[in-house]
Amino acid sequence: MENPSHSPHHEHHAGDDTPAQDEVSLKKVFIGSVDQGTTSTRFLIFDGTGTPVASHQIEFKQIYPQPGWIEHDPNEIFESVEACIEEATKTFVGNGHSISDIKAIGLTTQRETTVLWDGETGETIHTAIAWPDTRTQSIVRELKQRKGAEKLQDICGLPLSTYPSALKLTWLFRNSEKVRETYNEGRLMFGTIDTWLLFKLNGGKERDIHVTDVTNASRTMFVNLHNLEYDPFVLDFFQLDSKKIKFPKVVPNSDAEAFGSIAVGPLKGKKIMGCIGDQSAALVGQLGFTPGKAKNTYGTGCFLLYNVGEKPVISKHGLLATVAFHFGGNRKPVYALEGSIAVAGSAVKFLQNNLGFFEASHKINDLAATVKDNGGCVFVTAFSGLFAPYWIDDAKGTLFGLTQHTEKGHIARATLEATCFQTKAILEAMEKDSGHRLSELAVDGGMSNSDLCMQVCLSLESPWEILINASEQQSQADIINIPVDRPTMRETTALGSAIVAGFAAGVWQEFEDLKKINSEDRMTFKPAISKTACDNLYAQWERAVEMSRGWLDSDRGAAST
Known part of the structure; x- marks a missing residue:
């Protein structure tokens, strides 16, 4: 990864009583960003000007049990996050920076990929079914004929396809006895990768953090796009009893408390203040804040x-x-x-x-x-x-x-x-x-x-x-x-994660504060x-x-x- 050759200058308010910071001050403020993608995990540390100063990346295994099936090991993904945090932080400290100057952590993840775990043990029940997986193709055809199918897209914004998490969960119910058993006993925890990583980064069962952000939640097909709450009609359509399965609480992308803090490792105690789906993170990283961007x-x-x-x-x-x-x-x-x-x-x-x-x-x-x-x-x-x-x-x-x-x-x-x-x-x-x-159209990747x-x-x-x-x-x-x-x-996805965390931490307060980032x-x-x-x-x-x-x-x- 290359650092940009410029250091954009803009004013910034770090809090109600804090004067605007200049470029020199912003270069002494840092935000960590976990960027968990489909094939690899990265951790980057940005300064207040949006410049990445340290990073580490690890690829993880892609599991292909059958043609069209794509799975991930949720535990391996979490381990890759821990390893990336450790190595990037080591580089950060080795370059003369202090961990105490890291003000917050942001998290951005692949979307739709579905993880289930046992609420009592905190252990996963099945490998994660990844977002491009097509095993649900016959279920899609079936559900398109079910009464009420024509209403779904108006409610949640998504068509019935192999893409959303809801179809992957339906397949798991039909094909895993362990999933059905855990559900019937009221212990089934549902989440996308963001929810799983927040649960694990907070120490698992010890704190039992079970949340998701609005962007990832909107990709499950369970959430009403208009009020951003789990929709009873949709849950009934997929024949789910909300008393038997625990869905994560839906919160905004930028929040100083909802996402908890890192439980172990070199950044122990650092608050996670931002969480956002990877594609939304890229839009934020491209400063696409106004309609038409x-x-x-x-x-x-x-x-x-x-x-x-x-x-x-x-x-x-x-x-x-x-x-x-x-x-x-x-x-x-x-x-x-x-x-x-x-x-x-x-x-x-x-x-x-x-x-x-x-x-x-x-x-x-x-x-x-x-x-x-x-x-x-x-x-x-x-x-x-x-x-x-x-x-x-x-x-x-x-x-x-x-x-x-x-x-x-x-x-x-x-x-x-x-x-x-x-x-x-x-x-x-x-x-x-x-x-x-x-x-205009900003492109990355x-x-x-x-x-x-x-x-x-x-x-x-x-x-x-x-x-x-x-x-x-x-x-x-x-x-x-x-x-x-x-x-x-070019690190726009990770930058977007850092931005939503930085807003909660007071590194930036208005979109105007970001106008020169990545612009030269x-x-x-x-x-x-x-x-x-x-x-x-x-x-x-x-x-x-x-x-x-x-x-x-x-x-x-x-x-x-």
Whole structure:
């Protein structure tokens, strides 16, 4: 991780009686940020100017019991958090800083991934079912026929799909005797990764902290998006008795007391003052505080969030309605439209680990650059079906257009383009739902390391200005056909977690205090292909999407035609 080459200056009020701090003072104030993702865990420490000063990262095991099944070991994830905190803190102290200057800890996590544990023992009951898992595809089809299904999206903002936590919990009830037994005895604890980590970081059963934040709660499908409370109709639809299962308390993202404090380790006693889902954290880290602001994150998946203000907008064009962030106090919750792509960086990992195309993921850029175009290849990377705006649960990854001319470079390029085309589809849906065009789009995430992806990914015509918060290299300027602007500091998800914690700790009090963070040393890139070429590529992609339908269930076979 590189530090930014600038130190933005802004005023800040650390408390009612504390004078505004200058840049020198802010550099002596620190916030820790746990960034727990789909494939790895990190802990970063930021100073008050938003500059990361120490970090450590650990990858953890991905469990694939069957095709389409993706699981995590919740205990391994917690151990990775503890190890990252220890190592990053060691670096922090080694650089001459004092632990006493760390004012708060923030937590950001992967969303939807479902964890169950025993309320009496504090022990997990099953491995965590990860958010891209598709084992619930048949349950989705079944529940879409259940009475009341048509009301769900208006209540919770999410369509019935394999994505939300509610479907994963339904599968666990049907397939785990231990889960049913614990539920029937009233000992079943439910949570997403944030809830599990807060429980463990606070010492487990000793303090028994059982909370979640509004952004993660809005991804379960159990919470009413309008009042941010568990909805009786939805719980009844999923046939759950709230007296037999304990759901975590829903609180704002920024809170000085609700999340407890770290129980053991070098940061023992430090308060956890912020908790936020990773995609919302990236929007906060991109300073997307006002309606019309948006960001796109290219991680394991790809997620585009668009701030719609203080009232939720229920999508009519295949997007999700979700909570963007809630800073608590007198502030109201802010909502977003979201376009979710299940597979982005994980498709690059597929080429690396499964097919052996290259030894390191960043090498995809070099491989794709060995050819001038995709050679007619289109790769619909539907490893977990297709998410927004298509919601095709029965699709499988499908590669079209192979000939004797096809080289590895063509497939590499088609892999990068898959995320770009899906992003284009989401942007079109967002314009229809919001009623107006975006003014800017901030982008971040590991896949944006690729020069070629950043060049290709914006080429389909759009008049929207794009601000790319990428990892280094060139522009995304070809599938949306507009200029791209990229800043230097790319740790936006972890920064968002630090920001929500920093507000509760009084490091910042107003969004205005953050206006210069991550705003300098940007680079602009421009489109390089014509609108006609873009239109042809996108039409080819849409044909391939339609042809990828119906491949998930082997028992349907040829009869599905």
